[in-house]
Amino acid sequence: MEFSWDLLLNAVASGIMLGGFYAAVALGVTIAFGMLDIVNIAHPAFVVLGSFLAFLSINTLGVDPFLSAPVFAIGGFLFGRLFYRVYYHFFERRGDDSLQGLAFFFGIMFIVEISLVLTFGVDYRLIDLPYLATTYEIGAVQIPLRLAVPCIAGVAMLLGVQLYLSRSFTGRAILAVAQDPEAVRLIGASPVKTKEIAFGIAVGTAIVAGVLLILIQSVEPSIGREFIGRAFAICVLGGMTSLPGTLIAAMILGIAETMTSTFFGPSWSPAVAFGVLLLTLAFRPAGILGR
Numbered sequence: 001m002e003f004s005w006d007l008l009l010n011a012v013a014s015g016i017m018l019g020g021f022y023a024a025v026a027l028g029v030t031i032a033f034g035m036l037d038i039v040n041i042a043h044p045a046f047v048v049l050g051s052f053l054a055f056l057s058i059n060t061l062g063v064d065p066f067l068s069a070p071v072f073a074i075g076g077f078l079f080g081r082l083f084y085r086v087y088y089h090f091f092e093r094r095g096d097d098s099l100q101g102l103a104f105f106f107g108i109m110f111i112v113e114i115s116l117v118l119t120f121g122v123d124y125r126l127i128d129l130p131y132l133a134t135t136y137e138i139g140a141v142q143i144p145l146r147l148a149v150p151c152i153a154g155v156a157m158l159l160g161v162q163l164y165l166s167r168s169f170t171g172r173a174i175l176a177v178a179q180d181p182e183a184v185r186l187i188g189a190s191p192v193k194t195k196e197i198a199f200g201i202a203v204g205t206a207i208v209a210g211v212l213l214i215l216i217q218s219v220e221p222s223i224g225r226e227f228i229g230r231a232f233a234i235c236v237l238g239g240m241t242s243l244p245g246t247l248i249a250a251m252i253l254g255i256a257e258t259m260t261s262t263f264f265g266p267s268w269s270p271a272v273a274f275g276v277l278l279l280t281l282a283f284r285p286a287g288i289l290g291r
Helices: 005-035 043-061 065-092 099-120 145-167 169-179 181-186 191-216 223-238 243-264 266-283
Strands: 135-138 141-144
Touching (some): 005 145, 005 169, 005 191, 043 099, 043 223, 065 099, 065 191, 145 169, 145 191, 169 191, 181 191, 223 243
């Protein structure tokens, strides 16, 4: 496509908004994979589960997804804690949390997908909120609320979790467990309980990210697989345990994808995440804000 400054500015603006959403998706991966060393490959399936919960919320109960999202987040948090207890009892406690643990998460991913297919079918679903149909123009740059609002919500959620981790006793214990699990005992916290809470937060944020996803695009039960590479690439690029790094990396990936899609065609954009991941591993394995 022929270059123009208007196209470039719109691609960057769209990339920033998309990056805010990607930050919400990758937040749970940064917590589970980066901080807890748990390769939760089922994370994108939980995101899609959140999308369908939002779809049920507005179509069955008539409740706006933004109002039901906090309830879904609490439910996801409690489910995540229970989920970690099962994982810890059968795998991590026995030292079988590598290959067998990975197979366990693969199984969970397929169970969630199949359950959604049996419940909702394979058709694409979308939530069309009238107040998100507006598009504002700032000069030549278009700002669609369908992208801007999920971006703001995603960034706010990440910053809220960062504030919790840095200001609360449990949050500091979670950060400590990311560096040295045994050091958590020195501050009077249980490593297992701390990881249980952290994993609950990871699943809860995944559910909320799913609510944002169905506001941006149509979803079907297996669409979460499209975000596996993106989420892990953002986690690695951001520095594994750094939430500010996750936000920066998500913005970089979002801009890279929209610029690639704008100037080279949308068929190339899915490859961007894996390209970013390979380049990061080759030249900056610790990530942007990693140590």
